[in-house]
Amino acid sequence: MEGKVIGMKKRKKRLLSVLVLAFVAVVIIIAGLYFYPVWKSAKVLEEKLDFLDCSYELEVELDKDQMEDGQNRVLEILAELTGYEQQAMYSPVIRGSVWEDKIHALIYPKDAAEPIIELYLSDDMVLINEAMLYNVIRRNLLGESTVLSFLVPVQEGSMYMSLEQVEELFGIDLSSVREFRLPFDDNGLTAAKYFAGLSVMKHTRDESGESFAAETEQAKLQLGLSGEGEAAVITVQFSVEEPAKVLEENTRLFTILGMELPDERFRILKRISVDTVSGEGQGLEMPVEFVSQEVLDIISGIRKWITNNF
Numbered sequence: 496m497e498g499k500v501i502g503m504k505k506r507k508k509r510l511l512s513v514l515v516l517a518f519v520a521v522v523i524i525i526a527g528l529y530f531y532p533v534w535k536s537a538k539v540l541e542e543k544l545d546f547l548d549c550s551y552e553l554e555v556e557l558d559k560d561q562m563e564d565g566q567n568r569v570l571e572i573l574a575e576l577t578g579y580e581q582q583a584m585y586s587p588v589i590r591g592s593v594w595e596d597k598i599h600a601l602i603y604p605k606d607a608a609e610p611i612i613e614l615y616l617s618d619d620m621v622l623i624n625e626a627m628l629y630n631v632i633r634r635n636l637l638g639e640s641t642v643l644s645f646l647v648p649v650q651e652g653s654m655y656m657s658l659e660q661v662e663e664l665f666g667i668d669l670s671s672v673r674e675f676r677l678p679f680d681d682n683g684l685t686a687a688k689y690f691a692g693l694s695v696m697k698h699t700r701d702e703s704g705e706s707f708a709a710e711t712e713q714a715k716l717q718l719g720l721s722g723e724g725e726a727a728v729i730t731v732q733f734s735v736e737e738p739a740k741v742l743e744e745n746t747r748l749f750t751i752l753g754m755e756l757p758d759e760r761f762r763i764l765k766r767i768s769v770d771t772v773s774g775e776g777q778g779l780e781m782p783v784e785f786v787s788q789e790v791l792d793i794i795s796g797i798r799k800w801i802t803n804n805f
Contacts, residue, residue, distance in 0.1 A: 533698065536705065536720055537689035543773060544729050546593065550775035553589040556766040565668045566763070577611050578635030579604040594779035613653075615781050621658040625786045626650040628661075655782045656791065664795050693718075713737060734768035 559567060574581040583604035590610075591599040596618045601610040611631045613624035629650050662669050696707040696718075704721030719730040739762040761767070 533690060533693050536707070537686040537693055539720055539727055540689045540693075540718070540729065541684065541686040543727050544731070545773055546771065547595055548593065548776040549771045549773045550592045551590070551769060551771045554766075554768040555587060555589075555764055557585040558763050558765045559585060561763045569669065573611070576632045576635065577604075579607065579611070583607065592776040592779055594776035597779050597781060599779055615655070617781055620781065622655040622782055623658060623661050624653050624782075625656045625661075625791075626652060626654050652784070653782070654784050654786045654790075656786045660786075660788075660791055664791060713740075729773040731771045731773070732769070734766070736766050738764050738767050 557570075570584040571581060573579075574584050583606065586605035588603045588605070588607075590601050590603070591614075593599075598614075598616040600612075600614040600616070602612040602614070603610050609631075611628065613627050615622040633649065656664075658669055693707050696709045696716075699706050699708075704719060706720070707718045709716045713736040714734070716733040717731070719728075719732075721728050
């Protein structure tokens with residue numbers, strides 16, 4: 496009798512072990528089915544997401560009270576010369592592309608249909624489209640004056656000058672432009688690290704592809720993946736309210752993508768929003784059409800005359 500009881504206990508233990516193993520197996524299978532698509536997306540991000548090869552749109556709202564006097568003066572001068580409201584200069588939109596160490600940027604005052612400044616930046620050079628800025632200033636200062644328009648004609652094509660020449664031309668300090676870099680770099684993250692981030696984000700899928708989203712009270716991040724293989728397209732959207740204030744609190748949200756947000760610079764921002772599309776920066780080259788110093792001297796004299804008289 497005692498042997499039968501012992502045998503029954505052993506059978507119950509074996510049955511319990513089998514049930515536990517079966518439960519674990521089911522959990523593993525379910526987890527695999529749930530997380531495998533996330534892992535596939537993490538592999539795509541590892542292979543395709545490249546912030547040194549992308550197009551971007553950057554919107555910022557600057558905090559005038561946190562800016563240095565020289566920075567405010569630059570925006571005041573731009574508003575005076577271009578005819579835009581000063582407040583529009585504190586909420587610019589910047590569109591362009593990135594390829595390796597080169598950045599192309601078109602700067603629009605808030606709600607402007609056309610850019611007022613075109614920049615090319617590399618590790619050792621900053622160039623500004625002189626013709627674009629000249630024509631914007633000319634249109635504002637000359638208005639409908641036929642005679643003056645004849646004396647100061649529109650510049651055709653694009654000619655570029657160095658940042659130092661612009662500073663000399665307008666008597667302003669543009670060191671903040673010289674230091675301009677987008678808030679991300681080549682992150683070098685592995686699929687495992689991407690997987691760790693994606694697994695805690697909200698995941699949705701539809702006919703256009705899939706997306707991952709994370710949100711806090713003051714920050715949002717969304718990743719979109721569409722297409723497959725070489726045709727895969729990755730979009731990244733993130734926005735932050737009062738970035739300097741929430742940077743430490745939401746570090747994880749940005750380190751998922753290897754974004755470096757220097758808080759000493761972000762203190763002048765009330766808000767920042769960035770949209771990027773990976774793979775759209777290839778072929779970006781620095782301009783080679785430069786304005787001569789002689790032409791700059793002539794333009795400087797004309798602008799001084801127009802400013803002083805009109």
